[in-house]
Amino acid sequence: MSDVDGTLCRIVDRPDQARVPARARESLEVLADHLALVACITGRPSPVARKMVGAEKITYFGNHGLSFIKPGESRPTVVIEGEEAERARNFIRDNDNPFWVTSKIRIEDKGPIQALHWRGAGQRTEEVVRGIADHAQAAGLATHWGRKVLELRPPGMEGKAGAVDELLDGTEIETVVFAGDDRTDYEAALRLKKLAETGKLKNLLLVAIDSDEGPPELVELADLVVAEPEEWIDLIEDLAGQASGPPAGAAVPE
Numbered sequence: 001m002s003d004v005d006g007t008l009c010r011i012v013d014r015p016d017q018a019r020v021p022a023r024a025r026e027s028l029e030v031l032a033d034h035l036a037l038v039a040c041i042t043g044r045p046s047p048v049a050r051k052m053v054g055a056e057k058i059t060y061f062g063n064h065g066l067s068f069i070k071p072g073e074s075r076p077t078v079v080i081e082g083e084e085a086e087r088a089r090n091f092i093r094d095n096d097n098p099f100w101v102t103s104k105i106r107i108e109d110k111g112p113i114q115a116l117h118w119r120g121a122g123q124r125t126e127e128v129v130r131g132i133a134d135h136a137q138a139a140g141l142a143t144h145w146g147r148k149v150l151e152l153r154p155p156g157m158e159g160k161a162g163a164v165d166e167l168l169d170g171t172e173i174e175t176v177v178f179a180g181d182d183r184t185d186y187e188a189a190l191r192l193k194k195l196a197e198t199g200k201l202k203n204l205l206l207v208a209i210d211s212d213e214g215p216p217e218l219v220e221l222a223d224l225v226v227a228e229p230e231e232w233i234d235l236i237e238d239l240a241g242q243a244s245g246p247p248a249g250a251a252v253p254e
């Protein structure tokens with residue numbers, strides 16, 4: 001299980017310009033042939049994540065657990081629908097104004113989640129965003145802070161922790177490798193840790209991609225800390241090589 005932005009690719013000023021290296025896609029495809037589950041869990045809408053990563057054989061859990069798309073499916077399954085799914089978009093429609101643009105706030109429409117990005121803007125913009133967050137909370141939305149991004153979410157959603165549950169539910173998966181870089185990944189990592197403590201998972205490897213902007217708790221919790229996405233992709237490549245090669249010590253059939 002891997003996050004995408006900041007984990008499989010570097011964070012860039014404009015989210016639409018983020019690129020996942022081809023070698024990551026290739027290794028994820030190899031792993032998908034050998035493992036019970038390979039999934040990207042991301043804040044992006046799941047079809048967008050699939051386009052970015054490019055691997056066809058894996059599952060994409062998008063919008064921080066609000067929708068997922070499985071291999072071979074053409075449209076995502078939405079976990080939340082109705083008025084709650086529209087609340088963030090309605091808030092943006094009712095409150096967006098030219099001052100946001102001059103403050104260098106960029107809105108990303110992720111359906112039930114609306115993201116306000118301010119990478120490249122200054123301290124004053126952060127204060128503006130704080131004001132928007134207060135207002136959104138008063139309007140019944142949940143606010144979630146990431147790396148230079150504020151997300152307005154429907155209330156009561158479990159985020160990536162919910163996605164992790166949904167992915168593992170009903171499976172016999174006992175071994176999980178998870179990687180992420182941000183606060184929302186920390187919530188998923190905590191959930192996985194709990195599953196390991198209660199014995200549902202037998203083996204868990206938590207990987208954190210360290211950054212100045214990421215939560216220190218994630219680095220603290222992780223079994224392995226890497227400095228950048230390329231190092232995590234190196235590990236994915238290693239795992240793919242091991243999965244596709246003969247198991248160590250296995251008898252070669254006659």
Ligand SMILES: [Mg+2]
Pocket residue numbers: 003004005006007180181182
């Ligand atoms: Mg990330």
